Amino acid sequence: MDQQQLIDYTLFLADTNLILAQRNAEWCAHGPILEQDIAITNISLDLIGQSRNFYQHAAILLGNGTTEDSLAYLRAEREFKNLLITELPNNDWAHTVLRQFVYSVYAQLLYTQLMGGNDKQIAAIAEKALKEISYHIKWSSEWVIRLGDGTEESNQRINKAIDNLWPYTGEFFNPAYYETAVKQLDFAGLQDSWTQKVTSVLEEATLSFPQNVFMHSGGKQGVHTENLGYILADLQYLQRAYPGAEW
């Protein structure tokens, strides 16, 4: 694995956490009830924490005065490597919890593999994050079950979320150029374990997922939906308008 691939891979991990955190943070003060408002906002803070750790690592690898802030606030849309699923609009609560669930199951399996890698810094960040991710899976899977096995409307909403989000789960297992160089990653094993875990929760929720759907990809390579531009406009505006501003 060369240095550029390692940097790109670290940025992929950082960007994915940052953009999902930004989306979840939109729920702040808009959650369905106060306790869940705090829960989704706390998950957002966990993801920001993870993204900061990865950005700090990438900044050191890049050198030349690069900082976590310059990576988050001063890169353009095509430089962002986040998974497409993280940039999709929140839509409703069902979409939000389903996305968190399918992503967190993926992240748990991925980070477990990363703990055995050569880059000690990534391994340490992954190990630390896993404690938080266990909670994210517990929280989001309980919501998926509650909605699937709930009222007629909640069942319709979570089914709609499955239909809309499923085509974006294939990107988890579709390696980008920088991922093929990460030797300890086993994409086939990742996909098998993910499918097994997700299926068991969906079955408990009386739900199933569509087979043979077209899978979108591109985010990992910097090719995004139109949503990312709007997210970055919000996220980066302050630093773009007042360059170098600090708290």
Add this chain to the structure above:
Amino acid sequence: MDQQQLIDYTLFLADTNLILAQRNAEWCAHGPILEQDIAITNISLDLIGQSRNFYQHAAILLGNGTTEDSLAYLRAEREFKNLLITELPNNDWAHTVLRQFVYSVYAQLLYTQLMGGNDKQIAAIAEKALKEISYHIKWSSEWVIRLGDGTEESNQRINKAIDNLWPYTGEFFNPAYYETAVKQLDFAGLQDSWTQKVTSVLEEATLSFPQNVFMHSGGKQGVHTENLGYILADLQYLQRAYPGAEW
């Protein structure tokens, strides 16, 4: 009227047109039918044209390398003087056409007064804009009538739009510090004529407007709703991210 008041007044006219244009432009490719998609987008272009004329005038008054672009793209939220009603979200088609109607009736009366003013440039811009504004009133009033006197749902939607938007119409007639210096402005006459015209169209649409509601204000003085920050983030992002970029 001192020079600063004239500049602020010109910016109020420019900002109001720009922000309403930006909101209407969000309908581009999302209009209910193709012909109306083109109509609302054309209205947006008319308003951008008016805002450019006012910005160009303000830029000359300001000097020191100020341009229409620097005024639109590089001022902060608190410097914008647009009416609050222009920055509210589009919501649905009923809100959009009602806002255009109440604003355009106000603009027609205001610009007619401005034609008689001492500033020949503002008078000339106002005279030119009036031709476009007549069409905006015709188009939007026909929609208000169609929705008010239409189906049960369309009637409910336009009534909801009236309830939501009415508290923002008082700002039309609530003079800011720079407006009190514009001698030819007759705010009482403006309000009477506006109320008469609006009432006659609402009556034809089988609608009425609420009495004695609290009226919001602040936009003219640079005190905005949270919506404006998001609009400026979208509108200014490119110029903030790539300073000095030109087509």
